[in-house]
Amino acid sequence: MSAYRATKSRAAAPLATPNAPEAAAASALRAAVAEIRAQFPALSREHGGRPYSYLDGPGGTQVPRRTIDAMSRYLERSNANHEGGFATSEESDAILAEAHAAAADFLGAGGPDEVAFGQNMTTLTFSVSRAIGRTLKPGDEIVVTRLDHDANVAPWLALQEERGVTVRWVGIREADCTLDLADLERALGPRTRMVAVGLASNAVGTINPVRQIVAMAHAAGAMTYVDAVHAAPHVPIDVKAFDTDFLVCSPYKFFGPHLGLLYGKPERLERLASYKVRPAPDTGSGKWETGTLPGESIAGVLGTFDYLAWLGREFGGAGAGASRRAALVAAVETIQAAERGLSLAALAALGEVPGLKLHGITDPVRVVERVPTFAFTLAGHSPREVAAELGRAGIAVWDGDYYAYELIRALGLAESGGMVRVGFVHYNETSEIERLAEALRSIAAGRGAGGTS
Numbered sequence: 497m498s499a500y501r502a503t504k505s506r507a508a509a510p511l512a513t514p515n516a517p518e519a520a521a522a523s524a525l526r527a528a529v530a531e532i533r534a535q536f537p538a539l540s541r542e543h544g545g546r547p548y549s550y551l552d553g554p555g556g557t558q559v560p561r562r563t564i565d566a567m568s569r570y571l572e573r574s575n576a577n578h579e580g581g582f583a584t585s586e587e588s589d590a591i592l593a594e595a596h597a598a599a600a601d602f603l604g605a606g607g608p609d610e611v612a613f614g615q616n617m618t619t620l621t622f623s624v625s626r627a628i629g630r631t632l633k634p635g636d637e638i639v640v641t642r643l644d645h646d647a648n649v650a651p652w653l654a655l656q657e658e659r660g661v662t663v664r665w666v667g668i669r670e671a672d673c674t675l676d677l678a679d680l681e682r683a684l685g686p687r688t689r690m691v692a693v694g695l696a697s698n699a700v701g702t703i704n705p706v707r708q709i710v711a712m713a714h715a716a717g718a719m720t721y722v723d724a725v726h727a728a729p730h731v732p733i734d735v736k737a738f739d740t741d742f743l744v745c746s747p748y749k750f751f752g753p754h755l756g757l758l759y760g761k762p763e764r765l766e767r768l769a770s771y772k773v774r775p776a777p778d779t780g781s782g783k784w785e786t787g788t789l790p791g792e793s794i795a796g797v798l799g800t801f802d803y804l805a806w807l808g809r810e811f812g813g814a815g816a817g818a819s820r821r822a823a824l825v826a827a828v829e830t831i832q833a834a835e836r837g838l839s840l841a842a843l844a845a846l847g848e849v850p851g852l853k854l855h856g857i858t859d860p861v862r863v864v865e866r867v868p869t870f871a872f873t874l875a876g877h878s879p880r881e882v883a884a885e886l887g888r889a890g891i892a893v894w895d896g897d898y899y900a901y902e903l904i905r906a907l908g909l910a911e912s913g914g915m916v917r918v919g920f921v922h923y924n925e926t927s928e929i930e931r932l933a934e935a936l937r938s939i940a941a942g943r944g945a946g947g948t949s
C-alpha cells in the first residue's frame with residue numbers, strides 16, 4: 497500500500513489545468529510508479545539485461561494482474577454460453593452483466609443497456625455506420641476529419657457508395673496538428689446528419705475540443721460519433737458531459753483485453769435497426785452484440801476496471817466508499833495529471849535530439865491540449881530504420897501511419913514511411929524517456945541505438 501493519498505476527487509474535466517490536489521495526486525502516482533508497475537506482469541520482461549521499454553501503448557497497452565486473473569478465473573469456473581438454465585451459464589451471464597455496468601461507469605453512461613462490447617472499435621463502427629446508413633438519403637452529408645484514425649473515416653466513406661451521401665472533410669492546421677474548427681463550421685449545413693471526430697489523435701496526441709464540436713454539430717441538427725480509442729487511457733470520458741450521440745473505445749488500449757466498446761444514447765440505439773440474427777434481442781446491448789461474445793475477455797475487462805478503481809482510491813482521492821464511477825474518474829484524472837509531467841519531460845528530451853522533427857503540439861505551455869503520444873521524423877533515417885534500431889535496443893515503438901491515413905498524407909509523409917511514434921502511459925517511467933532520448937541521439941550520430949536483438 498502506498499503512503500500517498502490525494503485529498504479530493506472532482507468531476508471529469510478533460511482540458512482543465514491541474515489544481516493543487518490533482519497535482520499532489522499526480523506526483524503521488526509518479527512517486528509510486530514502482531508499485532504501479534508491479535501490478536503488470538509483462539513489465540518485468542527484460543531485454544539485454546535491462547527492462548523492456550513498452551512505448552508502444554498507442555498500439556495496445558499491457559494488462560494488470562487483476563485482468564489476467566479475471567480471465568483465467570472465468571475460463572476455469574464460469575465458461576459457458578449465455579442464458580442457459582445451469583450454474584456456469586448463470587455465472588457467466590452475471591459476470592457479463594457486471595462488465596456492462598462497469599463499462600457504463602467508465603464512460604459515464606446512464607446504464608448497462610447504453611453500452612455494447614464487440615470485437616474491436618473498427619467492427620463496431622462498421623456495424624453502427626451501416627445501421628445509420630439505412631436511415632440516410634442521397635444528398636445527406638457526413639463530416640469526417642483528416643486527424644482521425646481511418647476506422648472513424650472509412651466506414652463513413654463507404655456510405656458514399658452505398659447510400660449516395662456526401663462526405664465533407666475537416667482539415668488540420670499543419671503547424672500544430674490541431675483540427676481547423678473554421679473548416680468544421682464551413683462543412684456543417686442543413687443536410688449534415690453526422691459528425692465523426694476523434695477525442696485524441698493516435699498519431700500526434702492532440703486532444704480535440706469535443707464538447708465544442710458536439711455543440712456545433714447539434715446546432716446544425718447533426719449527430720456525433722466520437723472515437724475515444726486513443727484518449728481512453730489518458731483522458732476522463734463523460735459521455736453525458738460530452739453530450740455525444742455515440743462514442744467508441746477499445747479496452748485493449750486502456751489496460752484490458754482485445755475488445756471494442758460502444759456507447760450510444762438510448763434513444764439513438766433504440767431507433768436504429770441493427771444487423772443481427774432474428775432471435776437476438778431488439779433492445780439493449782444485445783441488439784449490437786452479434787454472435788457469441790468472448791466471455792473471458794469481457795470478464796478480463798472487469799479486472800481492468802477493478803484495477804483502475806483501485807488506482808482512483810489509492811492515488812486519486814476517491815474514498816473507500818466512493819462509487820465505482822467516482823473511483824474510475826479519479827483514476828483517469830490522476831493519470832492525466834501525472835502524464836502531463838511525462839509529456840513535459842518528453843518534449844524537452846526529444847527537443848534536444850539533433851535532426852528530430854516533432855509534429856503536433858510542442859509548446860510546453862499547451863501540454864494540457866495533448867496526451868503523451870509523440871510522432872517525429874529523424875533526418876537521414878527512415879522511420880522504420882529508427883523503430884527497428886530502437887527495437888534492437890529493447891525499446892518498442894511504432895512507425896508508419898498507424899492508420900492515421902489522412903494526417904500522414906496531409907503532412908506529406910506517406911512516401912517516406914510516415915513517422916516514428918512513441919507513446920507513454922501511466923506505467924512508463926521518466927527514466928524510459930531519458931533512455932529513449934539517449935538512443936535517438938546515438939542513432940542521429942550514426943552509432944545505432946546500441947541494441948541486442
Ligand SMILES: Cc1ncc(COP(=O)(O)O)c(C=O)c1O
Nearest residue numbers: 616617618645647698725726746
Ligand atoms: C484512434 C483510434 N481509433 C480507432 C482504432 C481502431 O481500434 P480497433 O483496433 O479497436 O478497431 C485505433 C487503433 O489503433 C485508434 O488508435
